[in-house]
Amino acid sequence: MTDPKTDPMKDQWLPVSMSADLGPARRDTVVMGVPVTIWRASDGTARAEAEGRTLAVTEDYDHLWICLGTPALPLFDIPEARQPGRRFVPCGRVRVACSPLRAIENFLDIAHFPFVHTDILGAEPQTEVTRYKVDLRENDTEVWATKVEFYQPQASKSATGGVLTEYSYRVPAPTVSVLYKTCPPRPGERDVIAIFVQPVSETVCDVWPWMALFDDESAQADLVGFQQMIFVQDRSILENQVPALLPLDPGREIPTRADLTSVAYRRYLKAHGFTYGAELVPA
Amino acid sequence: MPDPILWHPAALSRDLPAATVMPTACGDVEVALWRSAGGRVSAWYDRCPHRGMRLSHGFVRGEMLSCIYHGWRFDTEAVCRKIPAHPDLTPPETITVPRFRAAERHGVIWIAPRSDAAGQGQEAGQGQGRGQGRGTLDDGDPAPDALPPLPGDLGPLRSLQVARDGAAVADALGGWHARVAGGVHVLVQALPGGHAALHSLIDPEGDAIAASRRLEALRRDLESEAAA
Numbered sequence: 001m002t003d004p005k006t007d008p009m010k011d012q013w014l015p016v017s018m019s020a021d022l023g024p025a026r027r028d029t030v031v032m033g034v035p036v037t038i039w040r041a042s043d044g045t046a047r048a049e050a051e052g053r054t055l056a057v058t059e060d061y062d063h064l065w066i067c068l069g070t071p072a073l074p075l076f077d078i079p080e081a082r083q084p085g086r087r088f089v090p091c092g093r094v095r096v097a098c099s100p101l102r103a104i105e106n107f108l109d110i111a112h113f114p115f116v117h118t119d120i121l122g123a124e125p126q127t128e129v130t131r132y133k134v135d136l137r138e139n140d141t142e143v144w145a146t147k148v149e150f151y152q153p154q155a156s157k158s159a160t161g162g163v164l165t166e167y168s169y170r171v172p173a174p175t176v177s178v179l180y181k182t183c184p185p186r187p188g189e190r191d192v193i194a195i196f197v198q199p200v201s202e203t204v205c206d207v208w209p210w211m212a213l214f215d216d217e218s219a220q221a222d223l224v225g226f227q228q229m230i231f232v233q234d235r236s237i238l239e240n241q242v243p244a245l246l247p248l249d250p251g252r253e254i255p256t257r258a259d260l261t262s263v264a265y266r267r268y269l270k271a272h273g274f275t276y277g278a279e280l281v282p283a
Numbered sequence: 284m285p286d287p288i289l290w291h292p293a294a295l296s297r298d299l300p301a302a303t304v305m306p307t308a309c310g311d312v313e314v315a316l317w318r319s320a321g322g323r324v325s326a327w328y329d330r331c332p333h334r335g336m337r338l339s340h341g342f343v344r345g346e347m348l349s350c351i352y353h354g355w356r357f358d359t360e361a362v363c364r365k366i367p368a369h370p371d372l373t374p375p376e377t378i379t380v381p382r383f384r385a386a387e388r389h390g391v392i393w394i395a396p397r398s399d400a401a402g403q404g405q406e407a408g409q410g411q412g413r414g415q416g417r418g419t420l421d422d423g424d425p426a427p428d429a430l431p432p433l434p435g436d437l438g439p440l441r442s443l444q445v446a447r448d449g450a451a452v453a454d455a456l457g458g459w460h461a462r463v464a465g466g467v468h469v470l471v472q473a474l475p476g477g478h479a480a481l482h483s484l485i486d487p488e489g490d491a492i493a494a495s496r497r498l499e500a501l502r503r504d505l506e507s508e509a510a511a
Contacts, residue, residue, distance in 0.1 A: 111368040115354045127354065127367035237352050241335040242313070254332050254378055258353075258368035 002202065004032040007276040010069040012173055013076075015196035015208050017064045018090045022046055030200045032276060034068060061210055062090040063196055073141070076172035080180075080192045080212050087216075091209040091224045094231045098238035099277035100175045100199035101246040101269065103207055106234055107177045107195050108169050108261040110150050116233050119153050126151040129258035136268065143171040143268050145261040156191065157218045157226040159184045169261055174274040175199055186214045193227075202277045203244045207231060245279040252279070290386070290393040290425050292470040292482045293326065295439040299392060304348060306339035308474045309383055309394050315339040316385070316392065319346045323359050326383040326394040331355060332363075338380065361401070386425050389433045391470065391482055393425060431460035433468060437484035440467060441495055444480050445502050447509040449473025452481070455505060463501065465494040 004010060009032065016029050016038055026039040036050045038057075048055040048066045056067040058075050065075055080086060096103055106112070111129050113122025132148040148167040155165045168180040168190075175197035180190040192212040197205050209227050247253055248270050255263050269278060293307045293316055304317035306329060313329040315338035323346070329337050336352040343349070347356045347364065355378075356365035363378035381402055384395040396402055445452055453459045453471045461469045466486030471479055481502070485494050 109353075111353045114367065115349075115351055124354075124367070125370075128370050129368040236340070237336060240337040240340055242330045242337060243335065247335070253334055256333075256366055256369060256372075 002276045002278070002280070004034065004068075004276060007032075008072065008273050009174060009199065009276040011067065011072040012175070013058060013065040013067055013071060014175065015063045015198050015206075016048070016066050018092065018208070019046075019059050019062050019064055020090070022064055029198075031066065031068060032199050033201050036066060036068075038064060038066070061194070061196070062088055063208055063210065076142075076176065078178060078192065078194070078212070080190075083212075086192075086212045086214060087223075089211040089213065089220060089223050089227075091211065091227045094207040094209070094228065094235065095200075095204070096207055096231075096235050096238050097204050098235075098241065099203055099244055099246050100197045100205040101274075101277040102238055102241055102244075103195070103197050103205050103234075104171065104175060104177050105246060105262050105265055106238055107179070108145065108171070108265060109259070110148060110167065111258040112237070113150060113152070116237055117230060121152050121155065121230070122150065123153045131257065132260065134260045134264045136264070138172075140268075140271070141172075143169075143261070143264045145169040145264070148261075155181065156184065156213075156215075157223050158215050171265055171268065174269060174272070175205075183214050185216075189214055191215075199277060205277075243279055246277060247279045248275070249279070249281045290384075290395045290429055292391050292472050292480075293385075293394045294392045295442055295482055295484075296387050296390045296392055297439045298442060299324065302343040304339055304341055304343055306337070307394070307480075308472075309396060310473065311475050313337070313339075313475065314383060314394065315341070315348070316394070317341075317343055317348050319343060319348075319359055321346055324385045324387060324392055325359055325361070326385040326392075327357075327361055328381040328383075330380070332378060332380060388425065388430055389435070389437060390439045390484060393430065395425075431468075431470065433460075433484065434486075436487050437468060438487060440483040440485040440489075440491060441498065442480055442482045443498060443502055444474070444478060445505050446478055447505050448477045449479040451509065452479040452505055455508065463497070465489055465497055467494045467498070469498075469501075 014031055022040045026037050029036050034050050038048045041047050046057045046059055046064050048057045056071055058065050060075055114124050114127045134145045137144050146168045152165045153162045155163055165182045170178045178194040183189045183191045194210045196208040199205055248266055291309055299318045301318055302320045307314045307316045314326050315329040316326050318324050329339050331338055331350040333355050336350050340351045341349050349356045354367040358364050361380040361382045363374040366374050386393050459471045466489035468484045470482040
């Protein structure tokens with residue numbers, strides 16, 4: 001097991017609640033095995049405490065973020081969150097009994113669409129993952145995958161038929177991933193869908209999906225429902241991977257070219273020592 | 284003479300129809316047990332070598348088992364034959380799943396560890412299935428004395444799970460194979476996590492409904508003894 005007291009994840013910003021759900025009543029949650037109390041003070045600011053200490057907090061992207069240690073960096077930037085005309089859709093919490101790192105890796109994966117999100121995000125026989133590009137940016141603190149193309153029967157709530165969708169993926173922090181995808185109603189712009197993952201323990205996480213869309217028509221409840229349906233399908237996979245912890249030893253599982261993003265993500269975790277939720281590599 | 288192979292009862296044949304897969308276990312190792320459309324039974328380590336997904340959640344098409352996560356397709360020798368993300372690629376034959384022996388007798392599916400390369404990884408529970416070559420052995424018939432002495436005319440009754448350690452259940456029943464009232468034969472299978480399965484067979488003239496109720500009572504007794 002990784003010691004939460006020394007893992008660099010304690011110095012990351014970690015999501016614990018939707019901002020809208022935070023009120024004057026104190027609420028308890030758990031981050032990296034540590035009980036954390038959160039509330040909104042009478043002056044409107046968010047507060048968090050753990051083990052008798054006041055924690056650093058910040059609010060952005062419709063969520064409350066806390067840091068158990070000393071923040072290594074400011075909260076990552078999603079420039080689209082400041083772009084006029086977008087609708088912001090926090091989707092609520094999905095509890096998954098899996099490693100927070102497996103949840104991120106699954107979000108970066110497209111090859112499973114035809115088998116897990118059948119007839120929605122993918123369908124046989126269009127299963128091919130063509131070559132795409134993976135690189136590290138921001139002084140190697142972010143993993144990016146670009147030019148990821150996939151045929152999708154119903155790419156989003158607003159899609160009316162099959163389209164070839166182009167994705168980019170970004171990992172700005174070990175338990176955060178942001179994807180950019182073709183926006184059917186507005187060619188030239190891209191929908192933004194993110195998952196903010198709260199590591200409850202090494203094998204349990206709360207996933208907080210968040211979207212920034214150009215969609216003037218769908219009801220908020222339908223957008224949230226669509227995203228919840230996708231995540232419930234993913235959960236049936238995530239709770240049945242063996243071992244529960246994400247293997248960082250390259251010999252433990254067999255990747256292919258379609259898994260380039262996952263390979264880069266695992267290397268990035270290893271390089272930065274983010275082993276909370278990972279299977280420790282034998283020396 | 285080599286050590287006798289230890290065969291574990293894994294399921295009633297009737298409960299694994301053609302083109303289906305189910306989870307079971309061999310000792311502490313989780314196993315995916317499946318039957319091809321043509322009827323062949325296979326027992327593998329319950330883990331896809333790609334991303335660790337349990338293969339018992341997969342699906343059978345024809346003579347292949349597919350992983351539900353990315354659709355990787357394995358033939359009855361547990362060799363990967365198709366990676367849907369790369370339809371034009373012929374997967375290297377080194378991508379395999381460690382497997383067990385599997386045989387059917389008396390309407391029961393029996394499984395046993397393999398000692399050859401095709402079974403490598405089972406004991407350690409690692410099961411990488413990589414670069415291990417392929418076993419040349421067939422699944423093999425159980426030696427005549429390797430299975431309990433069961434009469435030839437028994438029919439399947441039912442399988443049920445008991446929340447009690449397999450060895451303790453066998454102790455309480457007087458053996459891993461036991462005859463209980465009503466012409467019922469019970470085969471005990473140890474499962475991981477201190478559980479057991481009872482696979483039961485019944486004489487042709489036995490009363491299946493009464494016997495099934497007695498088995499439920501037996502389960503309650505076994506579980507309450509454990510709690511006592």
